[in-house]
């Protein structure tokens with residue numbers, strides 16, 4: 206967690222919630238989209254993950270004050286979510302931002318800047334700086350209706366940044382972008398996060414892995430896991446060793462007889478041996494000896510790293526909690 210940035214004394218959490226709940230509709234039609242969640246988001250980039258309909262957008266909209274809270278509490282840097290003070294601290298990119306197609310990018314940013322409390326001169330200066338930063342300086346005078354998806358996304362993030370917020374809340378900032386557009390936005394978000402904390406939702410797990418140090422996963426309106434990526438990976442670390450040599454079959458026959466082995470099998474893709482040991486230390490002691498005995502060449506012997514994708518699949522396959 207990057208604690209090197211200037212923090213606010215006494216403020217531990219960028220986002221904090223206590224039993225935050227959203228129920229849509231009433232009576233028979235009532236539907237609990239967010240089930241009394243306790244969020245803890247510190248400085249840095251925090252990923253918000255979950256399948257379609259998990260409640261990410263609903264949660265974010267409550268945090269920024271765009272949607273009423275049914276029950277519970279939420280705070281942005283100690284300020285009540287939805288209050289003027291809290292709103293001022295936040296820059297928000299909605300999942301489906303609505304632009305005025307006839308307005309130019311620059312005019313839109315100036316307009317958003319004035320809503321955020323900037324004077325016109327200040328807003329224009331800042332709009333131009335941001336257009337330059339997002340490589341849309343020449344396009345800033347074109348109407349937004351003529352922009353590509355990637356350019357719209359950039360204008361959306363620039364608009365969120367115009368009033369120099371302390372916290373950026375980005376709802377799927379890379380949706381609908383091609384791989385280059387995505388990489389570009391991710392790079393920018395990482396750069397921006399040196400000065401501003403970021404709470405970002407995405408479906409693309411590899412993106413969250415590239416950007417975030419901490420992650421909250423939700424499913425069906427409830428938090429499934431919330432921790433640093435490092436801790437999450439540690440929790441889910443596999444116990445399956447992978448052994449690859451030029452004599453896999455011979456070595457496998459030998460290994461199968463050992464009492465420190467629980468299970469073995471061969472991975473189809475590359476013929477490597479997969480081993481679940483009863484005694485991992487013993488296995489690690491014995492493998493070099495086996496290699497020598499068989500006069501084999503060792504290509505690799507390790508526990509493959511788990512990816513967020515593996516964890517995501519495992520967590521959601523279990524149906525959440």
Ligand SMILES: Nc1ncnc2c1ncn2[C@@H]1O[C@H](COP(=O)(O)OP(=O)(O)OP(=O)(O)O)[C@@H](O)[C@H]1O
Pocket residue numbers: 229230236238255256257258259260261262263264300
């Ligand atoms: N205005 C609404 N009225 C009733 N139900 C709603 C409303 N908005 C969202 N929902 C429901 O609330 C649940 C959570 O939706 P939400 O949009 O927050 O999910 P999400 O995690 O952002 O999904 P996605 O990844 O598809 O954007 C869904 O079941 C959705 O159908």
Ligand SMILES: [Mg+2]
Pocket residue numbers: 261262263300376
């Ligand atoms: Mg959403």
